[in-house]
Amino acid sequence: MNRRRRAKAAIIVACALTVLASPALTLQASAAPLPPPAQPAAPTAPAAPAQPKKTLEEVRQEIEALYRQAAVATDAYNLAEEKAKEQSDEIVKLARMIVEGREKIDDLKARAGAAARAQYRNGGLPDGAQFVLTDDPQLFLDNAGRLKEGHKATKDLLGEMTRTQAELTTYAKDASINWTKLEANRVKQAKAKKEINDKIAAARKLESELAAEERARLLRLEQQAQYRAQTAWLDTGVLKGLSGKATPAGKRAVEFATQQIGKPYVWGAEGPGSYDCSGLTQTAWASAGHTIPRTSQEQWRLLPRVDIKDMRPGDLIVYFKDASHIGMYVGNGAIVHAPRPGRNVTIAGAGSMEILGVVRPE
Known part of the structure; x- marks a missing residue:
């Protein structure tokens, strides 16, 4: 009897476990993420329409325009180069003037120093001043005249030193201005040079993409355009x-x-x-x-x-x-x-x- 009860109980427990296990499995399955829905394929962008091929005359005009632009840039380059040469020459000229001015200042200072030393030796009186103190009237007048001339010479010397120093300051300022302009024109030259080379390279690239026969036709088109223009000009009776x-x-x-x-x-x-x-x-x-x-x-x-x-x-x-x-x-x-x-x-x-x-x- 006990065995039957135990067997029956075991069967009931087994059944209960089966029942309890089934919902868990169902919940676990329902909790699993579903695969995302398939996305529709992105629409393909329509192909760009093919650019119409340029006519040879259009290519000729484009090449001519590029060479014209290169010519304008060449003028800018040449002008910047000419200005740079002028400024460089001016800087050299000003440098010489500064050197000469400094030499002149040194000479004037030496002369002024000699005059000052002479005054010191004479007790603070310039050369000839002591002779003015003579009792001889004629000698007094003669030496007074020399003293006046000496004062004028000293004044002129100091005035010349001041002017020369002012000139040196101006020369240095002008040299600095010209140096700034020189550097600016070098920048302009470099910019123009790049533009020239870029335009010429673009024109040559256009020509290089043409077949030999097309290049020959291109030259004929160029000559024909020049002939038409020349004929129209001559027809005016000029x-x-x-x-x-x-x-x-x-x-x-x-x-x-x-x-x-x-x-x-x-x-x-x-x-x-x-x-x-x-x-x-x-x-x-x-x-x-x-x-x-x-x-x-x-x-x-x-x-x-x-x-x-x-x-x-x-x-x-x-x-x-x-x-x-x-x-x-x-x-x-x-x-x-x-x-x-x-x-x-x-x-x-x-x-x-x-x-x-x-x-x-x-």
Whole structure:
């Protein structure tokens, strides 16, 4: 009987444990995190529309614009370089003047010291003062005159020392100002140099992306654009009545410029192996005995202007609204000029580019 009870009790306990275990399992299962719902795929961005390929004429205009921008930067570089040279020369000049002024101060101090020592030896009286105390009237008058002259000399000496010291202060201040300007122009040069190189590199990259046949066509397009502009210019009758006679100086300038034909354009160059546009015109006129400004913009700004109907060989034709290019008129509607990087000094139609005006170096 006891065995039956124990067996029955064991069965009841086992059943109870089974019942108790079942809800725990259910709760545990329900507490487990569910996997996240599948996210819808992100929509694919529409492909950017293909850029239409530039025409060769558009490429030509873009390359021309880049070289024009390089020309403007070249003018900025040349002007900064010219100013830097001027300031450097001025600093050297002021340094010499400071040295000379200091030497003069030292000499004046030595003279003043000698006068002071003489007074000390004479008991505080300047040389000759003791002779004024003579009983001889004539000798008194003579020595009084010498004493007066001595006083004037001492006063002049002190005045000269003061002026020289003031000059030294001014020289030092001017040297400091010029040094500041020199450094500023060096910064401008560096900035312009980077811009020039960047623009030329961009233009050359555009050209390099063209096939050989396209580059040949590009050159023809360039020549055709120049021909059309020159023809339209000549059709205005601009050459009627123009004098083909140059002055002796103008003739020498033209001869020099035309002798440079075939030499490469290099920005910032003034010869003898290469030139930029204003370097050629400046050097040509220097060979004729006339000094003119370094840049095309300064040549346009500072040289006398003449009407195109009065133009003669040797005159300079300035191009584009920003005066970024210049060439020398050689007669018969032509110029000699250094065109741009990648080109050589050559003869071209005077009207093949947009004319701003004409200046005369003489």
